[in-house]
Amino acid sequence: MKIKYIALVSAVVVGASAVLAEGGRDYAELRREAERKLDVLRAAATRAQRKDVDVERELVTITTAELFLKAAEWDRTHPEELEEIIKTSWWRAAKDAPRLAKELPNKQLGEVIEALDAAQKEFNDVLDRHIKRRPSFELDMTDLEEKEGYYHQNGRPGFPSDFCAKPDDEKLNRAFGHIGDIYISLSNLKGEGQEPVLYYNPSEDEKLGNIFMGQSGAPGWLKKKYPDITDGKHHFTGFDTDHPAARQAWADVFAGLVPRFAGRKVSQAGYLLTNEPHWYTCTTCWGSEPVSEKTKAKFREWLEKRHGKIEELNQLWGADFASFAEVIIEVPIDAALRGKPIWYDWCRFNMDRITDWFGFLKRQIQQHDPDAKTQIKLIPGIFSGSCRCHGLDFEALLRMQEIIGCDASVMNTSQGGKKEAWMDRYACNWRDQTMPLDFFRSISPDKLVYDSEWHALSKQNIRDPNMPPEYVRCALWLAHLHGTGMNNTWYWGRTKDGAVSKKFQGAFYASALMQPLVMDSFGRTMKELNAFAPQVVAMAKQPKRVRIFYSESSAIQGGSYMGKLFETYKSLYHSGMPIGFVTEGILGEADYQDIQQWPMVIVPYADHVTAGEQKALEQYVARGGRLLVVGDECLVKDEYGRSLAPIKAEAGRLLRLAKADGDTLLEHLETAGIAPAIKLRETNEVGPPGCVWRTVPGGNGHGLLILNLGRSNASIQLESVSECRDLITGKQHPVDFAMEPFGVKLLYVSKRN
Structure with missing residues (x-):
């Protein structure tokens, strides 16, 4: 099997053809078949429950079928309304809206039947003992404890889940999870000096949740x-964060509301300080805006504190200001200034002022509840992106939060159906989820990662109306392998009666709530992940011995730096070893044990480094570490482009390479004693490997997770393995085997002596 990529317009047509391929059956016939098969699965599950057989996965499929039987009926009986929703919710589907609205009910029923058939087949295999399936681990959301970065129940980790805007319904909660939340904003304050107004009636069976700050x-x-x-x-921030009145208003809201949430389950997952924050301020970035005069005044103060004398600033900027009070800057700042001292100063200041804003919010909350936790819904794609005019110092913000909040994205298609470079090799674009999560967990390895708006099923402009359920399963395993501890997926687009939700009509077409196979796969995969949560957590927490140096100053000044950093990361990603990052801050905190874990650090293309970054690298080398420096210009200039003295290092402690591919880097890492516990050999039609795998020691062998992210089938050979068992099915497994795109294997292997 080889993934073929087509324009999304064509994907819509393919979806329509799938409906016609149902043998020309009409709605009533399809519905009768779906209801009959649903009754059969219900009866089988009921009988099995009486014998204490775990049926949680079957209950997901039953709930999914019931959900979409309602949805299909609403869609059938509201054709004109549905047509208008499709027309306005996705411009690529607009011209076909009449046909798509007419065909959607049958398409959904066809998928319901397919899901029921697959569930019945697997359940028969369980009942006939052809496979030995591990029971799911059901979470009691009223009785969870956060420990070492994961929620635990009775000492065992688990992964809470939900969908944004999902109704709080017992059956839906059991199938897809539930995370509570309360929304607060400055609108709770009705006037200056008044008490904030909010209806909140705490209950004894309150579920774990968070306080969402609009x-x-x-x-x-x-x-x-x-x-x-x-x-x-x-x-997403509709006021000036540097305005004293904005800060006072939030202080008043916190004073009135935080004491009410203190110690309550609804605030257990913390205060979400801001949704998807960014303060882009250059001429080429989306969403860039001017800043206030208050912000410019703070910038002048920042410049004086940093440079001390106006003469120093003038020399750096090539300016002729009489004093710091006369400094003028145009914002949005011209992107052509990137690499210049003025660009660095503005971007660095913008980060510092926003870090100060979040610090203010955190301090105010904890003034009224010292045990309160905070999180920020950071967009990981902003970290992996190239520009740094956005005001987000990710390292500082990750250290500040008690819970790592994020809003990650992985998709199996592209915006507008355009051909993108990743498609030549991969079946999905994982960059904006995987590398940022590894960075986040390098900064704060023992904090919970809560992805409160997981974008793997749809984004505003990236959607797939025929999303493979195998992709959903693979994407969920990938997210949790890289440390996600709780997810709230975007988004739930229907009401309890099956109607399309009016609140999110603009994002409905090609979303999860018109695709039964997607929803069934999500629910069943979360049951699967929770069944194996201890093993998944152990893999996610394996020491990251492969370490890449991240330079914030290079990211600010170098337009190609993040792309080169990702290419370095990608070249090591398929090695079977977890990848981590180091920064000036991490190296400064490192102890002797850390240096032993990271005997070699790769420093790729860091063309601008501060004196602090250079000193941290020198201290690492002086304490026994080795640097593998990649790029002719790496470590030769400071943040302002001035020449730096060479790194001080003993002979053999610093190796320079003009460039390096993955094989070269892995050879050098192996000389430092860094190699995978299990070696996997992959061949495929594309050439470069597409599978990612990770291991964890246990018993007399290793747990081994393999995910095929490649666009073609992969032939796998496990080297030096004598025995292999499939943990998901409980059956013996060959050491040589094939994996289709989005394939998932969780194995237990024993090595040959």
């Missing part, structure tokens, strides 16, 4: 009193 606007009374409070507003 920052998208300021109330009318506040804007009337302070007309300049919206100067410098940005997307």
Whole structure:
């Protein structure tokens, strides 16, 4: 099997053809078949429950079938409304909206039948003992304890899940999970000096949740009193974070509301300080906005504190200011200035002021509840992106949060159906999830990662109306392998009666709530992941001995730096070893044991480093580490482009390479004693490997997880393995085997003596 990529317009047509391929059966016939097969599975599950057989996966399929029988009926009886929703929710489907609206009910019923058939077949294999399936681990959301980065129940880890905007319904919660939340914003404050207003009636059976802080606007009374409070507003932050009145208003909200949530389950997952924050401020980045005069005044103060004398600033900038008070800067800043001292100063200041803003919010919350936790819904794709005018110092913000909040993305298609470079090798684009999560977990390895808006099933402009259920399963395993501890997936697009939700109509077409196979795969995979949570957690927490140096100053100044960093990461990704990062901060904290774990650090293409970064690398070398420096310009200039003295290192402690591929890097790592516990050989039609695998020692062997992210079938050979068992089916497994794209294997292997 080889994945073929087609434009999304064609994908819509393919979806329609799938409906016609149902043998021309009409809606009533399909519905009768679906209801009959649903009754059969229900009866089988009921009989098995009486014998204490685990049926949680079957209950997911039953709930999914019931959900989409309602949805299909609503879609059939509201053709004109559905047509209009499709027309307005995705421009690529607009011209085919009449046909798609007519065919969607049958398409959904066809998928319901397919899901029921697959569930019945697997359940028969379980009952006939052809496979030995591990029971799911059901989470009690009223009785979870966070420990070492994961929620635990009775000492065992598990992975809570939910969908954004899903109704709080007992059956839906059992099938797909449930995470509570309460929304607060400045609108809770009705006037200056008043108590904030919020209806909150705590209950004894309250479930784990978080407090979602909406920052998208300021109330009318506040804007009337302070007309300049919206100067410098940005997307999802509808006011000036440097305005004293904004800070005072939030202080008043916290004073009135935080004590009410203290010690309650609904705030156990922390205060989400901001949704998808970014303050882009250059001429070429999406969403860039001007800043307020208050922000510019703070910038002048920052410049004086940093440079001390105006003469030093003038020399760096090539300017002629009489004093810091006269410094002028245009924002959005011209992107052509990237690499210049003025660009660095602005980007570094923008990060510092936003870090200060989040620090203020955290301090105010914990003033009223010292045990409160905080999180920020950081977009990992912003970290892996090339520009740093966004105001986010990821390392500082990761250290600040008690819970790592994020909003990751992995997709099996592209925006607008365009051909993208990853498609030549891979079946999905995993860059904006995997590398950032490894960075996040390098900074804060023992903090919970809560992805509160997981974008693997749909994004605003990236959707697949015929998403393979195998992709859903693979993507979920991939997210949790890289440390995700709790996920809230985007998004739930229907009401309890099956109607399309009015709130999210603009994102409905090609979303999960019109694809039964996607929803069934999600629910069943979460049951599977929770069944094997101890093994998955152990793999995610394996020491990251492969370490790559990340330079914030290079990311600020170098337009190609993040791309080169990712290429280095990708060249090592298929080695079977977890990958981590080091920074100035991490190296500064490293002890002797850390240096032993990281005997070699790869420093790729860091063309601009601060004195602090250089000193951290020198200290690492002086304490016994070795540097593998890649790139002719690496470590030769400071953040302002001035020449640096060479790194101080004993002979043999620093090796320079003009460039390096994965094989070269792995050879050098092996000389430092860094190699995978199990070696896997892959051949495929594409050439470069597509499988990612990780191991964890246990008993007399190793747990081995393999995910095929490649676009073609992969032939796998496990080297030096004498015995292999499939943990998911409980059956013996060959050491040589094939994997289709999005294939998942969880094995237990014993090595030959």
